[in-house]
Amino acid sequence: MSTPPLLRMTGVGKAFPGVQALTDVHFELHAGEVHALMGENGAGKSTLIKMLAGVHTPDSGTIEIDGRPVSITNPQRAVDLGIAVIHQELNLAPNLTVAQNLALGREPRTRLGLLDRSRIRREAHAKLDRVGGGIDPDAVLGTLSVGMQQVVEIARAVAQNARVLVLDEPTAALSEAEAQRLFSLVEEMRGAGMGLVYISHRMEEVYRLADRITVFRDGHWVGTSPRAELEPEDIVARMVGRTLDDLYVRERHDPGEVVLEAEGIGDGAGIGPVDLRLRAGEVVGLGGLIGAGRSELAQLLFGAQRVRTGRLRVGGRAVVNRSPLDGIRNGIGYVPESRKEQALFLDMSIRDNVVTTGLGLDQVSDFGVLRRGRMTRRVATQIDALRVRCSSALQRVAELSGGNQQKVVLGRWLAIAPRVLLLDEPTRGVDIGAKHEIYRIIDRLAREGVAVLVISSDLPELLGISDRVLVMRNGAVAAELPREEATEEAVMLHATGVAAGSG
Amino acid sequence: MTETSRAGKPAPTTEAAGIAPPRAGRPRFARLWDRYGILGVLVLMIVLMAVLAPNFLTFTNVFNIARAASINAILAAGMTLVILTRGIDLSVGSNLAVCGIVSVLLWTAGLPSVLCVAGGIAVGALFGLLNGALIAYLALPAFIVTLGGLTYLRGTAYLLTDGQPLLADDLGFRLMGSGFIAGVPVPVVVMLGLYLVLWFVLRHTRFGTEVYAIGGNPEAARLAGIKVKWTLVRVYVIAGACAGLAGVIFSARVMSGQPTAGETYELDAIAAVVLGGTSLMGGIGTVQRTLIGAMIMGVLSNGLLLMNVPYFYQLIIKGGVIVLAVAIDSLKNWKRA
Structure with missing residues (x-):
């Protein structure tokens, strides 16, 4: 030695x-x-x-x-x-x-x-x-x-x-x-x-x-x-412990009719006007640099930020989302960027986290009184479907791993069956096994006809799971790239503005 | 050579936080303490007092304690909801005085007892509504809004009575203070009823879930489509109504409207909530534990009184016990961290 x-x-x-x-x-x-x-x-x-x-x-x-x-x-x-x-x-x-x-x-x-x-x-x-x-x-x-x-x-x-x-x-x-x-x-x-x-x-x-x-x-x-x-x-x-022959999952069919249609949506300041169409059964990636306004756009669509310009239609019907509750009632779900700061109630159980949305609480209560049976069934469904690893539905969410916490957040939205799901960095801080499972869930949702918008800064992920990619720059959509043309280079060119002439 | 000597001990309770789920991995004693520790303190205190103070553990005295503690317990019940949402309500003591006076004024104006009681509670709820609206819709800090309330409501109490006690020897609802139902003092029955209702509300209604959600993570609650502002308003209305109820009982007990009633009661109520283990950071706590906290304070006051401890010392001991109890409670968190 x-x-x-x-x-x-x-x-x-x-x-x-x-x-x-x-x-x-x-x-x-x-x-x-x-x-x-x-x-x-x-x-x-x-x-x-x-x-x-x-x-x-x-x-x-x-x-x-x-x-x-x-x-x-x-x-x-x-x-x-x-x-x-x-x-x-x-x-x-x-x-x-x-x-x-x-x-x-x-x-x-x-x-x-x-x-x-x-x-x-x-x-x-x-x-x-x-x-x-x-x-x-x-x-x-x-x-x-x-x-x-x-x-x-x-x-x-x-x-x-x-x-x-x-x-x-x-x-x-x-x-x-x-x-x-x-x-x-x-x-x-x-x-x-x-x-x-x-x-x-x-x-x-x-x-x-x-x-x-x-x-x-x-x-x-x-x-x-x-x-x-x-x-x-x-x-x-x-x-x-096994080969992930295909990390990204994309087994869905062609998209259906337009579910969400935004025209000139903006906050009157830095974001918009943005035109956007999401189809049933379609996963649309939203790329761009940090600060390009991707989260803000998602929050405008959802109703978490005040819309100042433009029109929004969901399922062909004109809607105005003045609050997240409006967005939810109009069939939109939003998984925010930071699950601990914006999504989870860490000291509450998995069950309570899953049922706690404005609409979810309506559905599991009669005249304001919670019905445990309905809550339990609802949570069991999501735990099974999303394969949340936990000791019981009453386990505190703080005790779960990042991947399982993210599945609980997803379960909260899936439980109220939205027609449009906006996912902001859905796999951030999640290990690779859980990432794969989240991609499967996104794919399954698309197959079931949900229109999914995924914001991601992880380029391979963005390209791997999206049917088409929108690139934002300075609060506006700079480019729309069909799947065949969406490469890491193309996204970065539009995100940084090098390809501005073509945007 | 190995390092088993130190770490090989069973149940390394303090080090679990790093990787294991903090609660699931904790030994049975710690979990028992989490759940029943505060009850143990109450029992211990009762045993201690029973040994030290003559006549402590008599039927009459037990009811005396409960009756004396009931007003604080009623204020603390509403305060629990407020603190669960990361708020504070410093106005409940002064609100109590105003509501008590209003109920007596209504009586002297010739209204039936039921309306006097309802009127007192309604006035309390109304000031709660004002607090809540300012806090929720104007986003003013609860501490400042209710500190203002503490002052202007006290002023209102003096104004309504011209600074003098408002005597009402024939007060129709005096049984609210001094009556008995099946041998149990009415204030105690009212207190227990209130706690039962609020326990149910927090545990079994969507409003209760919303309260915990808002306290746990207000931004997440908003993004989940919870009506955060409206829920907050309702919480302060409940706290105000509790102050109103306490004020009515207070007036019934002394058969008068007292402009000085309830001074510093807001602090006792906060102490009871904190003794019960409700987190000032919001989201964690229950009313049943607040009730135990209020009873601990009641037992202590009564025991010290029976032991003829001079008042100055009583204050020092009470203050010390509050700090000590909270210190013990936070010790377990500290070990975990």
Whole structure:
């Protein structure tokens, strides 16, 4: 044996009441290596990170740093051992300046015991230079972009002499430019001899950065291979435990008559006027950059935002949606972008979440009194049809995985049988197995004659499931692409306005 | 070498949150505490008082406690709904005074008892409607709107009585305060009836589901087509009606309209709700637990009184118990996090 690896985990296991989170897991990280850790949600990645961060201690197995066994019993111990974890939610104070954040917890004092502000600022400069600079130490952290905040957090880790840096889905909230900057920073840190554990669902990133790739499934180690020896399909197969020969599902027939027809719809400000037709049994993709007005358009159609211009017809009948309840009564359903902030009642049961719509509550109550039998039947139908994995219909929604939570949101709308369903980023934050199931559900709905509009920033998904693609730019529909012409390039050209002349 | 020594212990209760469903994975004791902990505190307190205070556990005294606590409990019932929607109603104490006075004024004006009682409750509901409309439709903060209510309703109470108690020795509905039904004091019967109704409303009606939904996630409720504003208005109307009911009982009990009635009662009501474990963040809580919270406060007051604890100390102990109870309650969340 030559030099021992920077970090080695051997036979590590961890159980929580009722759940075996990790079983006999092996993981090695060398200095100067980017090691990607992949797996579906619930595969055990978070548990592993939390062990490294000192949040959880393993039930069995050993963790070695430089070949010496260590026990990481608390977060401070992790810092002392040179382990830093950059979580998806950043661990900084948004109301303080960059310099104050970098000094947090170890502020230098003057001889009088007061804060040594000039030294805090001086040291901040030095720390920021090590990660590329370009950030003003006096800026209030909350005013920086998420990407910049992340760089600050990395600077803090580097300043604490971290040798093992864990990045948990670092690009989830970054723009393309910010992500590029992060990638070069990652490469720099690798060059400087740090070991990086890189967790991401995004294949391109993993292929761009990782030296080796380890896949977990259901709390088990599935395999570790050098990047060059793995095809993306192999990784997916390892993650889901089977080959997903066709991730996207499209088994429906030709669309029927027009169900929703919008003419010149707009909010009188930045959105519209938009003309739009959705046919029964059709899945229409709505692409575009973030901020192009896709969610706003969906909310205008649904009645969640005030329509100032244009006309709307559903099923041939002119309608005006002044509120979401109007939209629902006129046969429209809307699955918003953020399921936790805009859709779910996390402390309520699956059953109550499914029945809670203006119309759903009408249907399960008589004179305002809820009928449990009807509620139970309704929920059971959706749980079966959508294959929601739960212990019972009375389980709290907060306890479900992201994919199952999203199915509950879908179930809420399916239960009231809308004619038009507007889905805003329906697979965001959902693991690949659940994505596939959601595509099946969308396809099934289309086969049953629902008109579906899907907003997605995931281009392969948008192209994979749509019958045609609309591209929005600056609040208007810039292009309509039939399935044959819808390529990633074409969508991006119209989304960014490069193809403006043709739009 | 392994690290089993520490983590191999059974039931690592505190660490489940990371991956396992927090509640499903929690050991039985924690779940029992979640559900019945506050009831245990009440029982413990009763046992303690029974040992310490003479005559505590007598038939008469038990009813005394319940009757004394009933007004706070009635205010707290409405307050529970308000807090469930992430709101607060600071005006209920002053509203109580106005409604009590109105019911006495109606009596002196010659109206039959039933209309006096109904009138008092209706006035309370009306001020609740005003609160609710300002909060829901003008999107004003509940704290400010009802803080204003606390002040202008107190002023109204003084204005209606010219600052003097409004005596009514022949008050027709005095049984609302001092009567008995089958040996149980009327205020206690009314209180229990109210809680039964609100329990049913929260648990078995669509309105109840809407209240929890709005408290849990107002934006999600709106996007699900719930009439958020209208539901909020109804919640404040209920809180106002509860204040009206409490005011009528108060007046019946003292057979007069008191302009100073109900001062700081809003704080006791909030304390009872919080003692019962209802989250100030909204969406979590039940009225039955609020009732237990109100009873804990009642038992404490009564016990301290029987033990001849000086009033100043009573206040200090009561305040301490409230903070302590909430601290114990939040401890379980803290361990989980």
